[in-house]
Amino acid sequence: MTATKVTPLKPAPSPESEAPVAEGKTGARPVLQVNGVNKIYGNGTVALKGADLTVKQGEFISLLGPSGCGKSTLLRIMAGLGEVTTGTVKWWEQDYDVVGSKGRKLAFVFQNATLMPWARVRKNVRLPLDLEHAGNSEEVEKKIDDALDMVGLKGFDESYPRELSGGMQMRASIARAMVTEPNLLLMDEPFGALDEMTRNKLNDDVLKLWQDNGWTIVFVTHSVYEAVYLSSRVVVMAARPGRIVDDIKIEQPFPRSPDFRVSTEFAGYCRQVSQALERASTMGEDKKEAQS
Numbered sequence: 680m681t682a683t684k685v686t687p688l689k690p691a692p693s694p695e696s697e698a699p700v701a702e703g704k705t706g707a708r709p710v711l712q713v714n715g716v717n718k719i720y721g722n723g724t725v726a727l728k729g730a731d732l733t734v735k736q737g738e739f740i741s742l743l744g745p746s747g748c749g750k751s752t753l754l755r756i757m758a759g760l761g762e763v764t765t766g767t768v769k770w771w772e773q774d775y776d777v778v779g780s781k782g783r784k785l786a787f788v789f790q791n792a793t794l795m796p797w798a799r800v801r802k803n804v805r806l807p808l809d810l811e812h813a814g815n816s817e818e819v820e821k822k823i824d825d826a827l828d829m830v831g832l833k834g835f836d837e838s839y840p841r842e843l844s845g846g847m848q849m850r851a852s853i854a855r856a857m858v859t860e861p862n863l864l865l866m867d868e869p870f871g872a873l874d875e876m877t878r879n880k881l882n883d884d885v886l887k888l889w890q891d892n893g894w895t896i897v898f899v900t901h902s903v904y905e906a907v908y909l910s911s912r913v914v915v916m917a918a919r920p921g922r923i924v925d926d927i928k929i930e931q932p933f934p935r936s937p938d939f940r941v942s943t944e945f946a947g948y949c950r951q952v953s954q955a956l957e958r959a960s961t962m963g964e965d966k967k968e969a970q971s
């Protein structure tokens with residue numbers, strides 16, 4: 680990682696987030712409401728059974744669970760990328776149509792950076808704006824500059840993805856999400872393929888971006904440590920059928936610094952979440968239940 684500078688950030692415009700980040704405080708408004716959601720794929724797999732989850736403005740929620748428990752399915756449904764079989768989802772207390780309007784923008788960051796290999800970083804980052812036919816105005820160019828700057832990629836805009844490290848490619852992917860000035864960021868195990876040092880650094884940078892921009896984040900991970908370090912809440916899921924089985928508040932203040940990683944509080948939360956994950960991993964093997 681050669682570029683790690685994160686500059687001061689301008690707050691994203693959001694009717695509910697003019698105040699500094701709410702961190703899911705009581706009274707914060709719901710950004711996402713998942714109620715009684717069942718998802719059965721065409722082959723009969725019960726990917727989600729009775730999922731209920733409310734995500735409030737300013738929360739940082741991690742979805743954690745064994746492989747196949749429906750984390751990605753749930754995240755994609757939250758993104759409006761997948762249909763529910765039964766149940767309801769609300770965005771900002773309304774139907775999906777509200778997504779994209781001012782203060783109600785959603786962005787998705789995939790597990791792989793999914794950059795266009797033939798295009799330079801700047802072109803990759805501007806893709807969502809091109810799709811909106813935003814043009815080449817000074818304002819558009821500034822948005823791209825700001826996003827690159829915020830993720831520490833200033834000076835790399837003319838590079839091709841292959842010239843960047845894995846961590847820098849993921850930064851470009853985050854910048855591409857940021858140009859849309861999202862209020863809700865859905866991240867599907869974005870740092871799973873990175874080495875631990877890079878992952879820790881990106882964890883800190885995402886936390887800073889989350890706080891400075893007043894985002895709400897739902898983050899899929901397989902790592903107990905990552906979930907505890909980042910989150911205000913860790914939602915634990917079990918498989919066969921996919922369902923939510925635990926919801927653990929991480930009651931530690933933000934900003935979190937690397938000191939938190941070596942604190943007794945961190946160790947205590949990691950133990951608690953690991954035990955919940957262990958329980959989740961050993962339940963739900965009932966094949967009859969999985970078919971129901």
Ligand SMILES: Nc1ncnc2c1ncn2[C@@H]1O[C@H](COP(=O)(O)OP(=O)(O)OP(=O)(O)O)[C@@H](O)[C@H]1O
Nearest residue numbers: 720722724726745746747748749750751752753921
């Ligand atoms: N398009 C699909 N068609 C059929 N089954 C699917 C489809 N997508 C996912 N599944 C199944 O649904 C279940 C949940 O999958 P999902 O990818 O949501 O889990 P996950 O918790 O994100 O897994 P992982 O941690 O391995 O990424 C799994 O059994 C998976 O095989």
